[in-house]
Amino acid sequence: MAGVTLKDIKKVYPFTSEDKKAKKRKKKKGEIEASEKKVNLQITEEGVVAVQQFSLDIADKEFIVLVGPSGCGKSTTLRMIAGLEEITSGELYIDGKLVNDVAPKDRDIAMVFQSYALYPHMTVYNNMAFSLKMKHVPKAEIDKKVREAAEILDITEYLHRKPKALSGGQRQRVAIGRAIVRNPKVFLMDEPLSNLDAKLRNQMRAEIIKLREKINTTFIYVTHDQTEAMTLGDRIVIMRDGFIQQIGTPQEVFNHPANLFVAGFIGTPQMNFFRDAELKKNGDTYSVEILGKEFVLPEDKQEKLRANGVEPGKVIAGVRPVHLSIADDGIAAKVDVSEMMGSELHLHMDVNGSDVVAVVPTADLGDSMISSHQDIGFTMKPNLIHLFDPETEKSLL
Amino acid sequence: MKKALKAPDTGALGNRGKKGLRYHIQKYGAYYVMLIPLFIFLIIFCYLPMGGTVMAFQDFRPVRGFFKSDWVGLENYADVFSDKMFWSRLKNTVIISVLKILFTAPAPIILALLLNEVRNRKFKRTVQTVVYMPRFISWVVVVSIIQSLLDVQGGPINTLLMNLGIIDEPILFMGSKKLFRTLLVATEVWKTVGWSSIIYLSALTNINPTYYEAAELDGAGRFQKMWYITLPLIKPTFMILLILSMGSILSAGFDQIYAMSNSAVLEVGDIIDTYVYRRGLAEMNFSYAAAVGLFKSVVSVVLVCGANWLARRTENESLF
Incomplete structure (x- = not known):
């Protein structure tokens, strides 16, 4: 078991000579590099910057989740920790030792790949035993460890099978089992559930939580699924364009998003943003006007705004759909679509041309359902309103 | 299964x-x-x-x-099977074919593995082009080059060996019964290795790179990755080519042997095809040639099916 420290890590993929030639050709032709625009990576003179200014202290036995959209650099960071990618600059410590130049096999880590990476020609047993075989562990001990891991993961009956003869969920267990037998200091997981269907993903998520309790080691988990991040992580690292956006517990990032991106990325359905909101100051009291309705902010938010010296003016207000409630005397809206989800109702509303989503518990509605095209009113609690600077997009609270 | x-x-x-x-x-x-x-x-x-x-x-x-x-x-078959020359040529054919398979089967794998490790793309492409080239040269031209290289009078190989003091007098390579089969196999490998390695190179590029990454984390070194990951994963390709090569076991390479052989090495170098060519076309014995041809085809089909069956039984891999 060990902690992991990343200090100002940077990863740049230098241009190859062919990249340079292609770039020249495109420049000559005046073509726009669509691929560069699609991927949220920074193109600099030295190459494509995948990760930068990445500093993080991961405590021993902590479960940390790196989350972000495709191309944000989360997998690259994980691969740098694994030693599969070279670190351009910065320092990486595992268990207090600088490991920048240490070979992957000597880092005492294990990794579960997105594609499982099970050796197709080997049986489950041999897949799990391979790392121990490479370490010249005695056969009897290999057998004991493999069977123990198989027991934990409930895959003993599949030990003689080849990966091809297993279902997605079973393969995933084998991939985890292969990592467990090594008893690593750090457990790395690169989107391990993304190839599974929704039902199996939920099951496996619960399995990983149980597994974590059983093997109690440091986990670094990469996902683009914020539900996975919220349910699994002790702390979440939200990334975008190679930069860390926020590090915090699931509750912290949900309740106090550091910026507009985090606010929008965490939470389903996505937070509603009111871009024409106006922050007002009456004496010492801040209030915010959203869609023509004024909400006086609670004292804790007032204090933060005062402490930050926020001037009145245009702001972006954000409210999560679950924090909106139906109120006849509230802001008038027309329901475009009403989605019945069982325990809750998702209302997609049109408010003066803006789309607003509200999640209403069906228990609160009783027998009176809200249907599409119905006119309703909604309101929000001022203590659940988030405010962001329209220029920097950072949280004002 | x-x-x-x-x-x-x-x-x-x-x-x-x-x-x-x-x-x-x-x-x-x-x-x-x-x-x-x-x-x-x-x-x-x-x-x-x-x-x-x-x-x-x-x-x-x-x-x-x-x-x-x-x-x-079946009179022609009675002729064929009672012909002592036929049996000695059949023996030569099988020996030369087996030797060729033994050396030409692993050589492209080794070349492909070596090329696969080369990181400099320019160097890799240059090597690939150079080793593919011989494939496009006719056997007649290849044999002319070999003859010039191995010439007894001033051939560079004999001159080199003599200058190094390895031999006292020039060796008649092309007329040596001991060396003829070695020359056949060596020139065959030289001519075909580059081309055959293309198939293995493409098989290698189809291997999911995460297997190597997983193996690296599992502690496998370069050689171990090759042994435990690469070779087992290109085995199906190897098996297909091996099964197919069984079909040509009775055709040890007419062009090459016809161009290279001479009366001095006929005893070890004459194969069914060259023998049938002489009997069938030169002596106008078409029925005899057709009987041998049909015999060859039947044996080839049996060998391919047999190899396929064996591969399926032992390695769980087969072509059909």
Whole structure:
């Protein structure tokens, strides 16, 4: 078991000579590099910057989740920790030792790949035993460890099978089992559930939580699924364009998003943003006007705004759909679509041309359902309103 | 469990499902048109000549043709099997073929593995081009080069060996019974290794790189990755090529041997094809040649099927 420290890590993929030639050709032709625009990576003179200014202290036995959209650099960071990618600059410590130049096999880590990476020609047993075989562990001990891991993961009956003869969920267990037998200091997981269907993903998520309790080691988990991040992580690292956006517990990032991106990325359905909101100051009291309705902010938010010296003016207000409630005397809206989800109702509303989503518990509605095209009113609690600077997009609270 | 090595599902005719032949011809019409020249080639050069196998059961006279030549039943086969020369040539053929398979089968794998490790793309491409080249050179040209290199009078190899003091007098390589088969195999490897390695290089590029990454984390070194990951994963390709090579075990390479052999090495170098060429065409004994040809084909089919069956039984891999 060990902690992991990343200090100002940077990863740049230098241009190859062919990249340079292609770039020249495109420049000559005046073509726009669509691929560069699609991927949220920074193109600099030295190459494509995948990760930068990445500093993080991961405590021993902590479960940390790196989350972000495709191309944000989360997998690259994980691969740098694994030693599969070279670190351009910065320092990486595992268990207090600088490991920048240490070979992957000597880092005492294990990794579960997105594609499982099970050796197709080997049986489950041999897949799990391979790392121990490479370490010249005695056969009897290999057998004991493999069977123990198989027991934990409930895959003993599949030990003689080849990966091809297993279902997605079973393969995933084998991939985890292969990592467990090594008893690593750090457990790395690169989107391990993304190839599974929704039902199996939920099951496996619960399995990983149980597994974590059983093997109690440091986990670094990469996902683009914020539900996975919220349910699994002790702390979440939200990334975008190679930069860390926020590090915090699931509750912290949900309740106090550091910026507009985090606010929008965490939470389903996505937070509603009111871009024409106006922050007002009456004496010492801040209030915010959203869609023509004024909400006086609670004292804790007032204090933060005062402490930050926020001037009145245009702001972006954000409210999560679950924090909106139906109120006849509230802001008038027309329901475009009403989605019945069982325990809750998702209302997609049109408010003066803006789309607003509200999640209403069906228990609160009783027998009176809200249907599409119905006119309703909604309101929000001022203590659940988030405010962001329209220029920097950072949280004002 | 049977596991046939099948081509990926391309949605072509074999997998047309319920939509019908017409739909598939409309959809993939261009591909079928592209196949036409190949079919014509196969019909003209492979299927039509099959009719000529009737000669194996006739006392064929060119002036009488197929229809008027006398039927002799299995008389030609009795001739073939009672011919001592045939058996000695069959033995030569099998020995040369087995030697060739033994050396030409692993050589492209080794070359492909070496090329796969080269990181400098320019160097890799240059090497690939250089080693592919011999494939396009005719055996006649290759043999001329070999003869010049191994010439007794001032050939560079003999000169070098003599200057190094390894030999006292020049060796007649091309006329040596001891060295002839070695020369055959060596030139065959030199000529085919580059081309054959293309298939293995493509098999290597199909290996999912995460297997290597997983192996690296598992503690495997370069050699271990090659041994435990690469070789087992290209085994199906190797098996296909090996099974197919069984089909040509009785054709040890007519062009090469005809160009390289001479009367001094006939005893060890004469194969069925060159023997049949002399008996059949030079001596105008077409029926004898046809009988041997049919015998070769039947044995080849049996060998391919046998190899396929064996591979399926032992390695769980097969071509069909």
